[in-house]
Amino acid sequence: xxxxxxxxxxxxxxxxYSPALYGVILRIVGSEExxxxxxxxxxxKIWKKSASYDASKGRLFTWIxxxxxxxxxxxxxxxxxxxxxxxxxxxxxVYYRETMVSTISTDSIGVREIVDKLKPEHRxxxxxxxxxxxxxxxxxxxxxxxxxxxxxxxxIAIRELKGLMN
Amino acid sequence: MNVREYIESGIxxxxxxxxxxxxxxxxxxxxxxxxxxxxxELNKLxxxxxxxAMLHQQAPPAHLRDRVLAxxxxxxxxxxxxxxxxxxxxxxxxxxxxxxxxxxxxxxxALLLVTVxxxxxxxxxxxxxxxxxxxxxxxxxxxxxxxxxxKTDYIQLAxxxxxxxxxxxxxxxxxxxxxxxxxxxxxxxxxxxxxxYVQVNxxxxxxxxxxxxxxxxxxxxxxxxxxxxxxNDSLALKPVKFVHHAQAFVLxxxxxxxxxxxxxxxxxxxxxxxxxGM
Numbered sequence: 071x072x073x074x075x076x077x078x079x080x081x082x083x084x085x086x087y088s089p090a091l092y093g094v095i096l097r098i099v100g101s102e103e104x105x106x107x108x109x110x111x112x113x114x115k116i117w118k119k120s121a122s123y124d125a126s127k128g129r130l131f132t133w134i135x136x137x138x139x140x141x142x143x144x145x146x147x148x149x150x151x152x153x154x155x156x157x158x159x160x161x162x163x164v165y166y167r168e169t170m171v172s173t174i175s176t177d178s179i180g181v182r183e184i185v186d187k188l189k190p191e192h193r194x195x196x197x198x199x200x201x202x203x204x205x206x207x208x209x210x211x212x213x214x215x216x217x218x219x220x221x222x223x224x225x226i227a228i229r230e231l232k233g234l235m236n
Numbered sequence: 237m238n239v240r241e242y243i244e245s246g247i248x249x250x251x252x253x254x255x256x257x258x259x260x261x262x263x264x265x266x267x268x269x270x271x272x273x274x275x276x277e278l279n280k281l282x283x284x285x286x287x288x289a290m291l292h293q294q295a296p297p298a299h300l301r302d303r304v305l306a307x308x309x310x311x312x313x314x315x316x317x318x319x320x321x322x323x324x325x326x327x328x329x330x331x332x333x334x335x336x337x338x339x340x341x342x343x344x345x346a347l348l349l350v351t352v353x354x355x356x357x358x359x360x361x362x363x364x365x366x367x368x369x370x371x372x373x374x375x376x377x378x379x380x381x382x383x384x385x386x387k388t389d390y391i392q393l394a395x396x397x398x399x400x401x402x403x404x405x406x407x408x409x410x411x412x413x414x415x416x417x418x419x420x421x422x423x424x425x426x427x428x429x430x431x432x433y434v435q436v437n438x439x440x441x442x443x444x445x446x447x448x449x450x451x452x453x454x455x456x457x458x459x460x461x462x463x464x465x466x467x468n469d470s471l472a473l474k475p476v477k478f479v480h481h482a483q484a485f486v487l488x489x490x491x492x493x494x495x496x497x498x499x500x501x502x503x504x505x506x507x508x509x510x511x512x513g514m
């Protein structure tokens with residue numbers, strides 16, 4: 071469907087997936103105005119890249135989700151965005167929003183229920199890598215824990231999540 | 237390699253959450269093609285993160301739908317507006333666009349038919365190529381060069397497909413991240429024609445002065461099968477020396493040039509034929 075580059079397909083895609091993508095983008099960028107721009111940017115990218123989607127490498131929704139997530143992460147890591155958030159930059163130059171770790175910005179009860187069941191150290195590691203796009207090294211610095219611990223916590227966090235979702 | 241251990245290592249979790257390094261990502265993508273269990277596990281983890289994302293869903297403002305669709309339409313118009321001049325100097329009559337499309341369509345259909353006839357490994361690899369084809373055919377302009385490349389690719393691919401479909405033995409060799417370096421190689425054997433081919437799916441360029449050498453073990457003795465080079469095209473099949481009754485295949489990184497014996501410390505990957513069925 072997507073491969074044909076059909077614009078009708080993009081409408082269907084928008085109707086089906088925009089709430090999920092918008093929610094995740096908003097969770098990452100934190101402002102509705104920016105989230106709207108990022109969502110538009112993400113859909114244009116999906117449209118442009120649709121011919122290169124390879125079903126053998128993964129699920130369609132995961133692919134779309136990652137494009138949206140990466141667009142949002144690129145945005146919070148861009149110079150112009152960082153410039154507007156000067157007060158929150160860290161000593162090591164890695165941008166990190168404390169508020170993201172301790173509070174869940176969305177009002178959705180489902181998220182809260184699920185996320186509350188995760189241990190705080192697992193929740194914060196997911197925040198760092200999934201919502202802030204940190205590499206292991208950056209997450210280790212930001213959370214002030216050893217690299218090996220980051221890896222272990224990611225593994226456990228995703229498994230806990232898997233259990234909670236099923 | 238132990239698939240269970242690989243899954244337990246946590247690398248798949250890092251892959252889905254996006255924190256894996258570029259090298260780890262490539263490794264996972266190579267592994268999931270080879271091991272269905274890994275593919276299945278990765279699918280489960282992807283679904284988990286999809287569900288996690290769904291929890292965050294929030295309807296975007298209604299006006300955004302038109303804005304996004306307009307932006308997509310604008311991108312499309314922008315691309316259609318770009319015109320690439322055709323090369324008309326080589327022939328007396330200007331080439332007809334329709335002819336090009338006929339060619340591309342014929343190639344695409346032929347490719348599709350071939351794809352269906354193949355077994356899974358080949359199928360996966362072919363999809364990359366056919367994707368390129370459909371990308372190109374989707375654009376309204378095609379240069380003579382592009383067409384030539386498609387033809388060359390297609391002929392090459394058809395040859396590879398023919399070799400793969402005639403082969404009566406297929407062996408994969410690989411080493412995971414716990415080894416010196418990760419690599420992934422396929423050996424194809426056509427017993428009737430007595431031909432063997434190697435396909436390099438994943439291999440780092442050898443350090444300056446070093447080379448990769450492929451060996452077979454026959455009657456407990458090493459048999460040199462030749463040098464392994466990294467091709468430009470990861471699908472390419474390179475002929476290697478045919479070996480009867482191999483007990484094992486070994487890939488070494490030779491630091492002192494071409495060798496006649498296998499040194500334990502130079503082994504990158506090895507596969508014993510006891511585990512491969514044939």
